Amino acid sequence: MSPAPDRPGGALPPSPQVFAAYRYCEAVTERQARNFAYGIRLLPTARRQAMSALYAFSRRVDDIGDGPLEPEVKRARLEETRELLGRVRAGDVPEDSTDPVAVALADAARRFPIPLGGLDELIDGVLMDVRGRTYETWEELKEYCRCVAGAIGRLSLGVFGTVPGARDAERAPHYADTLGLALQLTNILRDVREDAEEGRTYLPRADLAAFGCAAGFDGGAPPPGADFAGLVRFEVRRARALFAEGLKLLPLLDRRSAACVSAMAGIYHRLLTRIARDPHAVLRGRVSLPAREKAWVALRGLSGLDTRRAARLTAGEGPR
Structure with missing residues (x-):
């Protein structure tokens, strides 16, 4: 595996919509994951943005598992989130989507060789929590x-x-x-x-x-x-x-x-x-x-x- 450049393949800077989506993800990271935020502050901009997108999506999955909903509702919400991940993987998330986390994650996945199957594994792990394993x-x-x-x-x-x-x-x-x-x-x-x-x-x-x-x-x-x-x-x-x-x-x-x-x-x-x-x-x-x-x-x-x-x-x- 080679190093991931700050802007892979000479990619252009994010569009205003994508930049706003990253800003949202960075705010989520700063607010909810201070230990994680201390680490990613040390990264170049594009990598820091990509890591914040990964965190914000992961936080969404965790929040469903930890929330007050009934187990069957949690399972349904987690499967909806898996479907969203499938759209990210397929490149089917437009930049003007109203979901900033999906927009940021889709851009990060285009810029870096992120193995998105790891987020499927995260959903599987949270489902273990929901089942009370x-x-x-x-x-x-x-x-x-x-x-x-x-x-x-x-x-x-x-x-x-x-x-x-x-x-x-x-x-x-x-x-x-x-x-x-x-x-x-x-x-x-x-x-x-x-x-x-x-x-x-x-x-x-x-x-x-x-x-x-x-x-x-x-x-x-x-x-x-x-x-x-x-x-x-x-x-x-x-x-x-x-x-x-x-x-x-x-x-x-x-x-x-x-x-x-x-x-x-x-x-x-x-x-x-x-x-x-x-x-x-x-x-x-x-x-x-x-x-x-x-x-x-x-x-x-x-x-x-x-x-x-x-x-x-x-x-x-x-x-x-």
Whole structure:
């Protein structure tokens, strides 16, 4: 996969209608995905616009799944959204459409080799939520994480591309997918209490049982005698292993794309560190980073520090 230029194939700047559609998607991203927004600010304009279109479409899918509608209505809305994706794929979305997200996504798909099937996978993953699926093992949960997050990594790679001559470039989709799994598992740990309050449990039942947490969380507290801290630290180790594998993507990307990925991954990795330090914090409220710390992580990504570290680890050298 070659690098994705800022304006692929010498493409002209977006028309006023498309530019307005991108502005709408960027506003959605800034308002609803601050961690994601910190990363994509580091990208050239066309790539930032494409990533905001991907996010806005993904946000629409997630909002249907998380909304107050009845399950059968959610399923119908998700299938309507899949039909819209089909029109985007077929190039059947005019620039004067009243749906700015569809307009922006269609333009992004024309400019970049985005594997739009990843958005079908996202819809499949949200349908799992609507059906109230639970997961017996990590392998089952991994299937869900691949749909809702790994697919986003692969979609993003379509915007980023890889640098010419990069070693293991053919592994880039695997690394992008794995990094998505790491981010999603971090999300699951961070949102344990929120999800429990909504009647959802994502952590594998086998893991819950192993640490005495199979009875769930009542009022934000684990069952008596449970080793909740042990459960969280077990999942943290799994997430860290996923990060270690997924961050091998960084040396395969150009500087700006690597900075974007490094910033997003860095924010979530620091969240994971906070959770490991105080596992019960996730039962007291949402663990987050202050804006100043997020900005520091983004600056570190732009400096290339994490990219160079990932390159050393990929080459088999120890950390410095």
